[in-house]
Amino acid sequence: MNQQNTTQALSPARHFTVLLSPTPRGARLARLLAVEWMRDHEVPYGVAETATQLVAELAANAATHGRVAGRSFRLALLRHGGVLRIEVTDTRGERLPHVQPSTPEGDSGRGLLLVEALADRWGVEQGPVPRKTVWAELDLPNP
Template sequence: MNQRNSTQLHPPTRHFSVLLSPTPRGARLARLLATEWLRTWELPHHATEAAEHLVAELAANAATHGRLPGRDFRLALLAGSETLRVEVTDTRGDDLPHRRPATPDGESGRGLLLVEALSDRWGVELGPVPRKTVWAELDLSPEFGNVCSGGSGALLQETREGKKPHQAPPLPPTEPAHSRE
């Protein structure tokens, strides 16, 4: 009998990226395309559902606040073995995301609160000029005591082997940190 020791290969990272018009129609198309790609990747249901909402919020923000005539925004989905990352890049690097006041009956002003609640980590990367990328990450494998993925809405969050989660890049000094510890 001829046996060889096999090494376990990490599954390849799956990647989807598309340029879309910074309009409500482009934001809707981002959500629809993301939904289809995420379903074909057969990711855990909790991550797929949360990612659909994250794409909807980040794409709507790009269409509303990151809009410049003639310049598209980019949606990117990156799935590794442990993390799903949603990125939305627009050409308004001068307009960093921040919480806007929401009225009790208002239909806007809660997008970043939803992003924070749904994601395990999120943040902003600047550049190259004039761009910025707003990203959110979801952990794909449930961990001990972490029955659901997500931000402050999760029942309990711990990390493997006591590691701290990745920190989001710093925003202007008036903003709090956006990652879970």
């Protein structure tokens, strides 16, 4: 194996995925694991702070609105080129998220407004049945 192949083989993975319980505890664990992964992969501080908020919101939504007893949700973090992508997949594909107007008195309804404000891009992908994936992307600064 030449030096270039050795370096590539030893470089850390640029993606992370984990299954978590669709509970408040699972959502908190998603946030904590994301923080550690971003620290290990040297995601710039400002991006990491924003990504942490996005993971917290998307994981909380999966635990609240995407919950199905006995089924986990999946958190995936992908760093490719100049983009950090956050994906949260749950098994409630029939319940697609959408931005709702919030009211000052309401206890909920602001989550996707926050995602929309923080992410450079976000969206929803359906499938395979019964799953859906809500994703958010953040552009990384040029080195």
